[in-house]
Amino acid sequence: MIRCAASDPSREQSKCFSMPDQSYEEFLASDARTEVRRRRPLRLLLLFLATFLVLQYGWEMSRGTALERVVIHDLTVQPSAWAINRIWPEAGVLAKEHRLVAPKGRLNILNGCEGLETLFLLVAAFVAYPFAWRARLLGIALGVGVVFVLNQARIILLWQAFKHDKAIFGMLHGTVLPLAMIAGCLAFFLVFLARHEPRAQ
Known part of the structure; x- marks a missing residue:
């Protein structure tokens, strides 16, 4: 014998119209994330290009100024000379303006x-x-450190290649190391992106 259990209409309606266990703030955050995903890629691309071009133009305008000297001599050449001498004490590298100078040759850092x-x-x-502004500023600050370390490693490798094999130096300088720096920064950005949700729009 088959028994049919009676169903409670009010209970069935409550199941149909029950709301998910989600607070209003969580709902807004979820909606914001949906809007972020819907942002037009063209808008992001234009903002990216505009920012890059403005920064690049500003740096080009600094040629021959005290700012260029600080960036190239103080923040690039001097740390490179220090690092090379720490790794290879016999190198005897000196930082002279925009050049790494040693008894066996010199390398221009332009x-x-x-x-x-x-x-x-x-x-x-x-x-x-x-990103939220706090996350954005944190990412830029960390990015400065990442680029500094990558560029110092690049200069050290170029110095060694310059001493031993000019053909390898040309390949590293023109293609391999610039791409490696971009790849390293891309990896950093993706890791940072995975750990920081974008801000609500």
């Missing part, structure tokens, strides 16, 4: 070798993407 183009790309990415 405008464009300080890693700022890569940094500007990273800053433009943080400006364009809808």
Whole structure:
């Protein structure tokens, strides 16, 4: 014998119209994340390009100024000379203006070798993407450190290649190391993005 259990209409209606266990704040946050995903890629791209071009133009205008000297000599050449001498004490490298000078040769560190183009790309990415301002500023600050370390490693490798093999130096300088720096910054950005939700729009 089959028994049919009677159902309670009011209980069935409560099941149909029950709301998910979610607070109003969580609902707004979820809706904001949906809006972030709907942002037009073209808008992000234009903001990215505009930021990069403004930064790059400003740096080009600084040629021959005290700012260029600080960035190239004080923040690029001197740390590189210090690092090379720490790794290879016999190198005897000196930082002279925009050059690394040693008994076996000299390497010019000119405008464009300080890693700022890569940094500007990273800053433009943080400006364009809808992070909260605190996360954005944190990402840019950390990005400055990342680019500095990557660029110092690049200069040290170039110094060694310059001493031992000019052909390898040309390949590293023109193609391999610039791409490696961009790849390193991209990896940093993706890791940062995975840990920080974008701000609500």
